[in-house]
Amino acid sequence: MPDVKWPIAIISDVHANLEALTAVIDDIRSQNIGTILNLGDTVGYGPDPEACIDLVDASCSARLCGNHDYAVLFDAEGFNLVARKSITFHRRVLRPDPENPDQDPEAPRRWEWLGGLEPMYEGIGFEAMHGSPRQPITEYVLPSDPETDPAKLADIFSAMSHPVAFVGHTHFPGILEEGNDTFLMASSLNPEYRFDPSKRVIVNVGSVGQPRDRNPKSCYAVYDGKNVIYRRVAYDVEKTVSKILANPEIHPASGLRLREGR
Numbered sequence: 001m002p003d004v005k006w007p008i009a010i011i012s013d014v015h016a017n018l019e020a021l022t023a024v025i026d027d028i029r030s031q032n033i034g035t036i037l038n039l040g041d042t043v044g045y046g047p048d049p050e051a052c053i054d055l056v057d058a059s060c061s062a063r064l065c066g067n068h069d070y071a072v073l074f075d076a077e078g079f080n081l082v083a084r085k086s087i088t089f090h091r092r093v094l095r096p097d098p099e100n101p102d103q104d105p106e107a108p109r110r111w112e113w114l115g116g117l118e119p120m121y122e123g124i125g126f127e128a129m130h131g132s133p134r135q136p137i138t139e140y141v142l143p144s145d146p147e148t149d150p151a152k153l154a155d156i157f158s159a160m161s162h163p164v165a166f167v168g169h170t171h172f173p174g175i176l177e178e179g180n181d182t183f184l185m186a187s188s189l190n191p192e193y194r195f196d197p198s199k200r201v202i203v204n205v206g207s208v209g210q211p212r213d214r215n216p217k218s219c220y221a222v223y224d225g226k227n228v229i230y231r232r233v234a235y236d237v238e239k240t241v242s243k244i245l246a247n248p249e250i251h252p253a254s255g256l257r258l259r260e261g262r
């Protein structure tokens with residue numbers, strides 16, 4: 001990350017929601033933030049995989065691979081019906097098909113972009129990935145881990161190469177500190193979190209396009225090397241929902257849940 005200018009914005013889990021991504025990029029630009037890292041799952045669930053890939057490609061300096069990106073490229077084994085339906089749709093429009101004269105001519109470029117996504121990103125004093133420092137594409141670091149699986153969490157902290165790790169994947173924004181049994185929900189911060197250099201910390205930046213913490217606004221994080229602030233951004237949820245309900249290749253649940261952020 002040679003030419004970093006603090007602060008930076010960290011986004012994740014866009015999930016083909018163009019209205020949400022556009023609103024978030026506008027919010028980031030309004031703060032004169034030039035560097036945006038994207039932690040993956042640009043595709044999956046939503047109605048606009050092509051436009052979201054293009055906007056992320058044009059706006060973000062780090063482009064990481066999420067489990068949905070991986071599933072569109074390779075296979076959707078282990079995904080539930082709702083997720084699998086969109087993955088099949090996204091693969092159909094994104095994978096180059098020389099037999100299909102109606103396919104967007106930009107498909108080969110987007111497919112190559114998807115195939116070039118990285119599992120991890122190393123910044124100055126921090127690392128970033130979609131899932132966890134131990135399994136960067138697929139593993140969930142859950143808010144309940146300190147209570148239900150402390151050994152897993154200890155192993156994840158020991159896998160970190162830097163004091164701070166940024167992740168996405170759960171769509172649930174908040175912070176886990178090494179040695180603290182409590183998940184610090186983003187909504188409980190007041191309004192910023194200041195890092196203690198003596199502790200390892202995992203920061204979940206939440207989701208741009210499929211928030212799941214009962215707040216329908218898009219979520220992302222701004223980081224200046226010492227503090228993190230969560231931003232919530234309203235977008236035209238009903239426009240995205242109506243696009244999803246009008247598309248028979250997407251399960252309606254991928255849209256209806258956006259109204260409540262669940």
Ligand SMILES: [Fe+2]
Nearest residue numbers: 013041066169
């Ligand atoms: Fe996701």
